[in-house]
Amino acid sequence: MNGPAEPRRNLLEIAGVWKQYHRHSVLRGIDLSVDSHEVVCLIGASGSGKSTLLRCVNLLETVDDGTIHLDGDEITDVRANPDEVRKRIGMVFQSYNLFPAMTVLDNITLAPRKAHRVRRAEAEERARELLARFGLADRAAAYPDRLSGGQQQRVAIIRALATRPRLLLFDEVTSALDPALVGEVLEIIRELKDSGMTMVLATHEMGLARDIADKVCFLDGGVLLEQGTAEQIFTEPREQRTREFLQRVLGRG
């Protein structure tokens, strides 16, 4: 039955997801599928539910209705072990969230060593490889507060990559950065796309969305109002609300 002829499933399948905080609905029946190697950008105003959706996928929030499947497994099943689910997903946060009392190297190797039971030597070798690949080889022994914001965010991305996740979630990862430092982080994200990483990004960087997204989703008041290719969303949005939003963020030009 499970032969190669089986129809290919989507890596991530979100169906009818609702989320409420204090009786206020933040997500209102979101449907979204993400294919392997696909890059999906979530755009929309602050409070439209982008971050909440990512946190639901990573089980940092529990959904109030609907299902999320990862690789065919229902991760919103109440019997699913969240720790096992999160081992397959990497997440990068707006405020980096590096562990301040640990060196860069320890930040990166902690999860491989403790959650994935990789030997220290092996974990450190992989961490050093990643640091070298992203131009941070000389920062391995530094503490996070000695790094610039851009460097911290690059370390956070490496930390998420170190466990070889199936899927990476980016929660407005450039929003806290000095404009001059945004570029170095975007460069990494582009490189990850080229290497075939599956990613879902909540972002305010329309340039990035346009550049790398295979699919752009516009969220408005907890509803996934419109999705399409970057080309379609940015040049001929179907919805009036999308058009208004893009006009606001891109300037009237």
Added chain:
Amino acid sequence: MSDRAPAPPAAPGAGHSWHKSERQRERERLRRRSGLRSGSIATGSTVVFLVLVLWGITASPGWPRVRETFFDAGQFTGALPDVLDGFLRNIKIFLMAEPLILVVGLLVALVRTLHAPVFFPLRSLAVLYTDVFRGLPTILVIYLVGFGLPALRLQGVPTDLATLGVIALVLSYGAYVAEVFRSGIDSVHPSQRAAARSLGLTHGQAMRYVVLPQAVRRVVPPLLNDFVSLQKDTALVATIGPLEALRQAQIHTADSFNYTPYLVAALLFILLTIPMARLTDHLAARSQRRRGA
């Protein structure tokens, strides 16, 4: 001629080496002079103040009697060996109680972070413990344990008074220290926990490797503060009988109706707590600097 300061930097051959300008040198001269003046004013005023206070005290009509009762040299040297001997017992009580308090406090604080339903009874017990023992005066706990426990005549209950004192202090201070640890754990931003959990670490791993190291660092100054207070509260154990410093001083005072032995005990306690207090200040200042950095 011209006293306009910075010389034009383009002096040929000067390169990037920096020669202090005339204005900067003048500035530093002025600063040195005013620093010197502040120093001498402070010294002068302190000397005048001390002389006035000493003169005021010694010239007052009650002074001879005060000196006799509190500062009797003979009484001092007479009581010192016994009180010092007792004081070693205080230190022993303190050294036994402190590690136990840390363990109890940390365990209780950790139990309160467990949210799985299985742990409900443990969690309630931890809450009950902190509520009860923070509410009870330490001396009452010492009475209850020191007199109450042996009265039970149960097997295995220690009868050594110092040990009973240690148990009482651990019960009482454990509750305070648990709250200090808990506030430290709560002060670590939830995003740190989210980051740890998002990497696949379990609750326990996130606590052990990410939250606790930050929490403990933050609560070191308040913890030391509690220990300064524990050092002197070892004297409360005197009430149930062991011959520690306060008890020895009491015995000597009862002999002579002279209060100098109390002063001996007081001095010893102060000598012990001052270094601890300075260390606390130092650590607090250091963590302040780190946050600023």
